[in-house]
Amino acid sequence: MTKNYLKFRSRTLVVISLILFSWIGLSIRLFQVQVINAAKYRELGFKQAQAQIPIPAVRGNIYDKNSKPLSRNIIKYSFATYPTKISNSKNLANKLSDHFGRTAKYYNEKLNKNKNFTYLERNLSKEESKSILDDLPEGLIVERDSHRFYPNGNIAAQLIGYTDPDNLGLTGIEKQFNEYLTGTPGWVVRQLSGKGNSLPNNRLPSKAPVDGNNIQLTIDLDYQVVLQEELNRRINETEAQSGMGILINPQTGEILAMASLPDFDSNYPSKYSMEYHKNRVLTDQFEPGSTFKFVAAAAALKHQLVDLNEEFFCENGQFTFAGEIVNDHEDYGLLTFPQIIENSSNVGIIKIAERIGTKKLYRACRDFGFGMPTNISFSGESPGTLRHLTKWSGFSIASVSMGQEIAVTTLQLAMAYAAIANGGFLMKPLLVKQIIDSNGKSIYKESPEVLRKVSKPKVMKELTKMLTRVVETGTGTSAHLPGWSIAGKTGTAEKFIDGEYSKTKYISNFAGFFPSDNPQIVGVVVINEPKYGFHWGGIGAAPVFRRVVKRIINMDDSIQILKDKYHKQKPSMLADDVFEPNNFPIKPIFTKAVYVDTDQYSNSMPDVRGMSLLQAKVILREMGYKIKFSGSGQVAWQSPKPGADIVEGSTCIIGLQ
Template identity: 50%
Template sequence: MTKTFLKFRSRITVIICFVIFSWVGLCVRLFQIQIINGQMYTQAVVEQAQKKEDLPPNRGNILDRHNRLLSRNIIHYTLSANPSKVSDIQELAEAIHVRTGEPVEKYIDKLNIKGNFTYLERNMQRETLGTLLNMSFDGLFIKRHYKRRYPHGSIAAQVLGYTNIDDEGISGIEKDFNTYLSGKPGWIIKSKGWSGKIQKRSGLPFRAPIDGCSVQLTLDLQYQSILQDELHKRQKEADATTATGIIINPQTGEILAMASTPGFDNNNFSKYSLETHRCRAITDQFEPGSTFKIVSAVAALSEKKVTLTEEFNCENGEFNYFDITVRDHEEYGQLTFPQIIKHSSNIGIIKIAERLGRSTLYRYARDFGFGSATQISLKGGTSGTLRPLKKWSQVSLGQIAMGHEVAVTALQLAVAYSAVANGGYLVTPRIIHQIVNSKMKVIHKNELSIVRQIADTRIMKQTKDMLRKVVSDGTGIKADIPGWGVAGKTGTAQKYINGHYSNDKFISNFVGFFPVNDPQLLAVIVLDEPKAPFHWGGQGAAVAFRRIMERIINMDDSIIPPKKKKRSDFIKDDIILVENEK
């Protein structure tokens, strides 16, 4: 051991220990980085070198029964930023200003806020975005979206509904079937080049979006257009506050058109009053008046409480019923049962209801679906009002028989009269035909659903014959279409306001179907507060019904006119009528 070594031994020892401890510390640190915190640091590196972008799905479309588009999607872009990551606020603000024409200061103010996120522009078209798509700015995010548009404007707007700025359904079909329509988003990993520009490279993880399902409705676009046009005209002519209508196939329960006016354009829904957004055919209830007399008529025939030739004293138009005075619109004396329906006699229907009794009338009203939800695939509908028997007063039997003290929706009336038209079956109304996924596979189909049989075919045949008389030479004569065998019933009801029936505010309504022997179409028309003489169901609503159906007949070749009867057919009908009377 040399003197030199001995002289520097302590220093050498310190250096060796330092080197050893440094290596040990380095190894410990490497172990911590690679083993203990390896995943965290790997993720940090990946995040610096790569970027995950969401891939929005294409929202499913809504179509009519003939596959005509009722909605479509337009691509648009959202510009947002993380202000804390933006390196040159002035440069970015000026670049966006060049594309939009908005003041530079607008974007500078947004980029100077405290926080990690701010919207710069929303709903930008690709043409406006232009070169920004290919430029790279730290902290700037460009996201593609789909904006919902409705090519037919206000047509079926209350049924279709609309979406918000994030393309989520918030009304109508768009809301109720948002889960099906919205689809599932995907994502893609993109790498950052040396310049910081984002670029797509093969081999990186990727998940494709799943496009939303398409919802096919039972609506017919042309029927819907005609209905809305004629409702608008009649509302203006009658100076009514609103007009509501529904067209349905009485055999299947398929709704072919449904609307109310005033309406709105769901492309610009925020510009219209919320009152116009409602689908009044399912949300608004009203006292129907004489269109409710069908319940007593079917019940009386089914329970054999009356005959078709039996006469009732209608008291020359005025009748004291307990503590109220009931009046007819004309002074009728003796009327047969069919004449009571044809002339819409209130006094006559009360006397028939008295034979039925409370429980029977209530049971048939429930059988017709009144006071119950219709089970249509649209939310927001009301069940109407049919009070339980224990809440009836001494005059309730007569009042309800006339269509007072009870409230219904236009859809409930359509479903009830469909049961008469189709031979006695209460069917569930349908607005959805089927739902088809992005691979064109049907994942849900709405089939015909029969709730119950209310009465047999023979009873309903007699009822339809009476309703045909209403239109051929009764209160509904203005709804008649020569050669088409229209049957129906008028309804005129005073509105119940502040505890009493108004003398100047009415509901005018009409329900009709044709051809009477094999009904293909049925419609309900309701006018709210029309001015005289349109307040009468036969003057206001019946005319709108005729105009709508005449246009549909001229437009749709699939509507088949009734066959003309031979003389032998009339003889057979007379024989059946006589046998029924026995």
């Protein structure tokens, strides 16, 4: 008995000791967890029970000068989860597969591969998301993000640019002003249930997002549409490789339209060659040819080296200078200074350049902004090419005066002609009118800036008279518009390829402004490699300027005032092109049919404001026009404006509200 008792006692002591030591160990561990490492485990518990959910900021929009949208934000849905919070991942994968059409294996791999916050689907439309939103599985987190949309498609695409799937700007204004457009994201802490679902708790911390700023450009959407359509029309007519164009307000330097063709649709940039994405108005340089002759003419006038009535013998169309033969397109004999510009005589301008000298001619080129950036608020601008005097040959003064041995961008040429139009001031080109924050407050404005004074107004007035004669009776008559005074200069440049000038590939260009006695708009048109016969600047490019001006006259209210002045002087001017808004003769629109007398008004834009989208579509499509629209409701605005000249196949943009 004693032996058994001792055995029992020892076993009891062992058990008690084990219990005691276990209790001591547990107490020590509890002390470590609850006291020593309390903060650590408290934070870990919070992480398991809470999640910080990002709240994206709404990206600011881009508008034209009249507040018409060039970009919009549409809502896209993304679906995510914390895989560790999902009790039945296979069930979730099957549900997602049923709704979205992917295989269950695809979602299982995502759920098993990732343990942290994981996106299962991103950037889906409301229609694509509707079924899952109506039957939301437990543990699935829904994010509503704004996604970029460009209501005008290819209109000003190179200028506006586009964003990536995360709404970060990749090109154009979207990239240049990404910092302003992006805004500041916010966040909210959500309490999660054991299954990963959000629980209501208003006392958890949060930070509201700050939406991005809006960018208002100097671009006029109506002008932009007209320029692109007419440029595209001429490219097709002349079978050219490409084209560029720009419209500028010479008094302020504001860019009103800027086009490079071929172009692309900003909504689907990956479908187009990257070459189409380039804003060639800023990046591509070319030898301008005779549109550059104004530089020598301006220098001669500024330094009073030539009398306006003085005659120059133009060698009957052929002249040898510095060992090189120079030809005119006609066998000119005696020509006065204005006639040299009017008829674009190479021989005549070289003789004038001889009087000017290399230093003064070089200085004139620099004064007009050639060989240097224009300082536009846009990256990727080419400075052009103007070699320093030390690198000029004996023939360079002749070449430069004719627009060779120098390369310019379309923007540079336009700003130089703007200096003629405004009386002698080289302006900084303006692209951004203002930046407006999410509260509607203007936080930045670009004001007109004079870079330098090129010459006196008197000099520019005389030069304007010469350029006006070019359009009225000289090489630029294809730009002439009855009843309007237009100044301009044509240019035909042989392309410099593989070290020599091509005899088959040309650049046709025209630079001008109107009205010449009160300039409102400066324009430059460049047609690259038109078919032979259309390669002359007066034939290939000048008609585009005329067509653009004609359409703008009928759509711009400020120019209508000038139109009345000229119309009284010459009653025949454009009388057939005038369209009275709101007088488009349509019968009442019923549910079954719409009647439109399209033949009578086939060249004018009807007024569809106040109509439903269906009504506007019926009218515009019946007349042969393409339609782009944004918004919902009734038509609030349209581009082109009512009464504007348009051609069949034109694109009409309408905004619904």
